[in-house]
Amino acid sequence: MNTLNQFLAQHLPEHKLPQELASVLESVAAACLDINAKVCLGALSGVLGMAGTGNIQGEDQKKLDVIANNIMIDVLKANTNIAGLASEEEDTYVATHENGDYLVLFDPLDGSSNIDVNISVGTIFSILAKPEGALTTESFLQKGREQVAAGYVLYGPQTQLVLTVGHGVFVFTLDDANQFLLTKENPRVPESTKEFAINMSNQRHWFAPVQQYIDELLAGETGVRGKNYNMRWVASMVAEIHRILMRGGVFMYPQDKRDPSKPGKLRLMYEANPMSLLMEQAGGASNNAIEAMLDIQPTGLHQRVAVFMGSREEVEYVYHLHQK
Ligand code: P6P
Numbered sequence: 001m002n003t004l005n006q007f008l009a010q011h012l013p014e015h016k017l018p019q020e021l022a023s024v025l026e027s028v029a030a031a032c033l034d035i036n037a038k039v040c041l042g043a044l045s046g047v048l049g050m051a052g053t054g055n056i057q058g059e060d061q062k063k064l065d066v067i068a069n070n071i072m073i074d075v076l077k078a079n080t081n082i083a084g085l086a087s088e089e090e091d092t093y094v095a096t097h098e099n100g101d102y103l104v105l106f107d108p109l110d111g112s113s114n115i116d117v118n119i120s121v122g123t124i125f126s127i128l129a130k131p132e133g134a135l136t137t138e139s140f141l142q143k144g145r146e147q148v149a150a151g152y153v154l155y156g157p158q159t160q161l162v163l164t165v166g167h168g169v170f171v172f173t174l175d176d177a178n179q180f181l182l183t184k185e186n187p188r189v190p191e192s193t194k195e196f197a198i199n200m201s202n203q204r205h206w207f208a209p210v211q212q213y214i215d216e217l218l219a220g221e222t223g224v225r226g227k228n229y230n231m232r233w234v235a236s237m238v239a240e241i242h243r244i245l246m247r248g249g250v251f252m253y254p255q256d257k258r259d260p261s262k263p264g265k266l267r268l269m270y271e272a273n274p275m276s277l278l279m280e281q282a283g284g285a286s287n288n289a290i291e292a293m294l295d296i297q298p299t300g301l302h303q304r305v306a307v308f309m310g311s312r313e314e315v316e317y318v319y320h321l322h323q324k
Contacts, residue, residue: 004029004180014148015167017148019082024102024127025149028083029180031075031122032153035068035109036174039121048116054216056091056302057267063090064115068108068123073081074103083130086140086301088270093301094298095135101196103140105270105301110152111236120156122238126274144273144294151274152238162242164281169245189232189284190248194313195230197240198252205256209289209321225227237266241275241309245282250310252318254289263288264306268298272305287316289322298317 002010008022038047051061069089076082076096085095085102087109104127111121127149128142151163159174160183172180191262196217203214220228232249234240240251255264266272276286276293286293286309296305308315 004182004183007170007172007182011098011167011170012165015165015293018164020099020101021127021148021165023081024076024104025163025165026106027076028072028106028125028151029077029128029153031072031244032161033174033178034071034075036121036153036155037160037201038064038067038071038186039109039115042115042118045080055089057088061089062115063110065109065112072106072108082137084135086269087284088267088302093135093140098135100101101130105140105274107267107270107305110238110271112235114234114236116193117264119234120154120236120239122152122154122156124238124244124274125150126277137301138272140269141298143297144276145231145266145271147294149279150277152241152278154238154242156242157237160242162245162278166277166279166281169278169282171275187245187281187282189282189311190242191283193248193250193312195232195247195249196236196251196252196314197232197244197310198247198254199233199235202258205258206254207257209318210252210254210322213318213321218322237275238269241278244310245278248311250314250318252309253307255306258288262304264304265305266305268293268296268303268305269301272307272309276309279309283312284310285312286310287319289319 047064051063051066053061063321080097082096084093084098084103086105107124113115149165154160159181161172168279170185202297216223216225217229261266288306
């Protein structure tokens with residue numbers, strides 16, 4: 001079985017992609033191995049509980065949020081191919097090497113509310129080419145379709161790295177020698193599904209199209225959809241998206257009436273965009289109920305977005321309900 005390094009050494013030249021991108025991906029993987037070591041030990045490494053600080057999102061940080069963020073920054077800033085970093089946990093971008101060709105954006109530990117109860121969490125990453133000229137915030141504000149690579153590491157029963165460089169999706173599983181080995185090539189998101197993921201406790205806050213869509217799913221074979229559906233909500237996007245990549249489904253975090261100025265909860269640059277590239281590469285779909293996620297022109301590093309992604313039939317169905 002191919003290690004990550006062996007895979008990249010063959011896959012990137014095959015698609016005329018530079019080896020410097022391999023170096024960046026290997027640095028991301030190395031940082032995630034360090035994070036994995038902390039996550040695995042939980043209480044034994046004194047990393048559970050609250051950090052006593054907050055981030056730009058207005059969220060209380062868990063100790064592991066801060067630790068994972070520091071690991072990502074420390075490891076990635078050592079790679080001279082990287083010009084800058086953007087993190088969910090950092091107010092502004094971090095400039096690293098002015099001659100670097102790549103920008104790395106990440107959510108260092110997504111789903112961290114699950115850490116203290118031992119439910120899967122993950123690191124999400126997105127890689128962009130650094131535009132010509134001085135590094136500014138605008139350097140990062142590229143459409144999702146511009147990503148040169150994207151993926152995540154899921155810290156679950158298995159630790160798995162899932163990535164794309166725009167030519168298919170590849171799944172690596174961490175072995176007992178701490179090596180990522182290629183275990184699955186090109187998982188396909190089934191066109192249709194009977195499984196949906198949404199936080200039902202927000203139902204009273206949803207706008208009409210989502211209300212109607214979920215009512216139809218809940219009506220099952222007695223309703224217009226003519227089939228029964230199952231529901232999942234792990235409250236960890238990486239776990240949800242991995243499940244959908246493996247067996248289909250639709251994941252939603254819609255805008256709701258609680259704060260109309262907030263288009264959604266999830267962040268475009270380092271959550272929705274990387275996951276959307278994986279979805280499209282695996283035959284799925286992703287949008288914000290208005291346009292394809294990967295076509296959205298970003299306006300801010302931490303901008304939030306409504307998310308509907310997964311099995312194409314369902315994503316398109318709920319999209320059309322919004323157009324009525
Ligand atoms: P809620 C985790 O905090 C996260 O950003 C995603 O990983 C997850 O899908 C969502 O928020 C869960 O949100 O409102 O259900 O806690």
